[in-house]
Amino acid sequence: MQNTHEIAPGLHWVGGNERRLQRFENLFPLRFGVAYNSYLIVDEKTCLLDTVDSSISQLFIDNVEFVLGGRDLDYLVVNHMEPDHCGNIETIIRRYPNVKFIGNAKTFQFFEQFYRFDASKNYKIVKDLEELDLGSRKLRFYTAPMVHWPEVMMTLDFTNHILFSSDAYGTFGAHNGTYFADEMEYRRDYLDEARRYYSNIVGKFGIPVQSIMKKLSNEVIDMICPLHGPMYRNEELALILDKYEKWSKYIPETKSALIIYATMYNNTESVADKLATRLGQLGVRDMRVYDVSEFDPSYLVSEAWKYSHIVIATPTYNSNVFYKIYNLLHELTSLNLQSRKFSFIVNSSWGGQTLEQLQALVEKMKNIEIIGEPVLIKSTLKDENIEAIDNLAKAISESIHKS
Ligand SMILES: Cc1cc2nc3c(=O)[nH]c(=O)nc-3n(C[C@H](O)[C@H](O)[C@H](O)COP(=O)(O)O)c2cc1C
Ligand SMILES: [Fe+2]
Ligand SMILES: [Fe+2]
Structure with missing residues (x-):
């Protein structure tokens, strides 16, 4: 019929x-x-x-x-x-x-x-x-x-x-x-x-x-x-x-922050949420926070196409970037994403090359800027980390507001 x-x-x-x-x-x-x-x-x-x-x-x-x-x-x-x-x-x-x-x-x-x-x-x-x-x-x-x-x-x-x-x-x-x-x-x-x-x-x-x-x-x-x-x-x-x-032309539609985190025991998640709240307090609007394990990568690729600022928060996993984050960044590079601003949060308990790897992955993209100092967490968020999060939030919000 x-x-x-x-x-x-x-x-x-x-x-x-x-x-x-x-x-x-x-x-x-x-x-x-x-x-x-x-x-x-x-x-x-x-x-x-x-x-x-x-x-x-x-x-x-x-x-x-x-x-x-x-x-x-x-x-x-x-x-x-x-x-x-x-x-x-x-x-x-x-x-x-x-x-x-x-x-x-x-x-x-x-x-x-x-x-x-x-x-x-x-x-x-x-x-x-x-x-x-x-x-x-x-x-x-x-x-x-x-x-x-x-x-x-x-x-x-x-x-x-x-x-x-x-x-x-x-x-x-x-x-x-x-x-x-x-x-x-x-x-x-x-x-x-x-x-x-x-x-x-x-x-x-x-x-x-x-x-x-x-x-x-x-x-x-x-x-x-x-x-x-x-x-x-x-x-x-x-x-x-x-x-x-x-x-x-890889021009972002939304001047705001897309925060993508990985977490096993929720500690890195809480850092991502803390940063998001601080950004909100600094007047940033229309943010999105995603758990990399909860979403098919195609949704995150799509959001990366939309947003100007991308924050990656990852625990260290067998000395490396958590592999779902690794895969996502690899895919974004392979899809030629460019002209984005990245910031990093790295959580490790005993050590690894995570930050260096994140930087190396992102450097493969064209016209990329790293915003703020990476926040480095040891296992869980502590009072001593707050200043670093505040500084990162300020750097990101200033960059969003001036762009
Ligand atoms: C399978 C596995 C491998 C890990 N490998 C490392 C590692 O190589 N280096 C390290 O510093 N931490 C390692 N960790 C610890 C994580 O970094 C730890 O879970 C993290 O600091 C806490 O963040 P989360 O609660 O967001 O998972 C590993 C954890 C798991 C479960
Ligand atoms: Fe088709
Ligand atoms: Fe086709």
């Missing part, structure tokens, strides 16, 4: 929701599922933009058949060859053997790497900025390498000013009956998940995101249709473009 929605005249959403999947890419926990978007244009020619994950194949095929209403499919544009979107290319080509399969040279290289099915007679290779006439509207293809895979393209319907943006501007979270960000409490219900999606999946590729945004900057874009989550127009379109500008 189909479930489709005409999001603009002649443009149909033919994707589906997946609410059973525990972890996207078998890695990122999903709280509200995920949507795989596919779009079908019905014009003088019919054109399907991307397919969906194999988990929702039956629904997808029903959707496409329903919207086509007995017509043949003329084109299948594959903007992205990741399996969550190309899981039904073979089925589509088998059902519509005359279809022209549109991609760039890398698209077909990946198709042949992932699948045994020979679709070479359907291939239509397009180059950057090549155009396709569908009748009342025309499409233009933009290669967008490394946003976040090498073969990625975006497709612009420049007659109607609609951008099919591939994974860019996508978010975790299934649809809830309405499809545009302006038809829901997007800022409350999806924005944090859009940031988590961006920072963890696309975050490393700020420069490629900047280049495609620049390449498209002369085009009028009234609507963005991503491969996951809601579609954007009006004010929510302006919002997500502004967020992408900040996220891809």
Whole structure:
């Protein structure tokens, strides 16, 4: 049974929701599922933009058949060859053997790497900025390498000013009956998940995101249709473009402190809380304090993308940084996080190289500043540590207030 929605005249959403999947890419926990978007244009020619994950194949095929209403499919544009979107290319080509399969040279290289099915007679290779006439509207293809895979393209319907943006501007979270960000409490219900999606999946590729945004900057874009989550127009379109500008340039959205601690016996936690209270007393607002063991790292990566100041508090563990903190900092480095201000709290009972290791991990990031003197605790917080905490709080709050 189909479930489709005409999001603009002649443009149909033919994707589906997946609410059973525990972890996207078998890695990122999903709280509200995920949507795989596919779009079908019905014009003088019919054109399907991307397919969906194999988990929702039956629904997808029903959707496409329903919207086509007995017509043949003329084109299948594959903007992205990741399996969550190309899981039904073979089925589509088998059902519509005359279809022209549109991609760039890398698209077909990946198709042949992932699948045994020979679709070479359907291939239509397009180059950057090549155009396709569908009748009342025309499409233009933009290669967008490394946003976040090498073969990625975006497709612009420049007659109607609609951008099919591939994974860019996508978010975790299934649809809830309405499809545009302006038809829901997007800022409350999806924005944090859009940031988590961006920072963890696309975050490393700020420069490629900047280049495609620049390449498209002369085009009028009234609507963005991503491969996951809601579609954007009006004010929510302006919002997500502004967020992408900040996220891809590693510009923090919130001038405040994100405090991430590890603890085994709560002593380091109490130091983190003490620092947070002091910062609050000094006028810092909108802080967040997280136990690294309680949250999937993807949430902490997302918060690190948002906050200007990051305080890391860690016990010493087998002479090292507590390994969940180590992993988080390693991941932030690998995702290219930059332009942040870090401060450190280290707890040790007999010794180790913890502070040196923290500094070495953070120094790998670009444009990093260390704020204040690290606070060094011996097992538990004592009166003699208060001055050091106060000094660190002052240094952080001054830095927040002047930035
Ligand atoms: C498995 C384990 C290994 C530890 N290794 C070290 C170490 O190498 N050096 C050290 O100074 N403290 C070590 N500690 C002690 C912790 O640093 C101690 O738990 C901490 O000072 C107290 O902070 P917490 O209550 O926040 O866990 C270790 C503790 C555990 C449980
Ligand atoms: Fe992808
Ligand atoms: Fe995707």
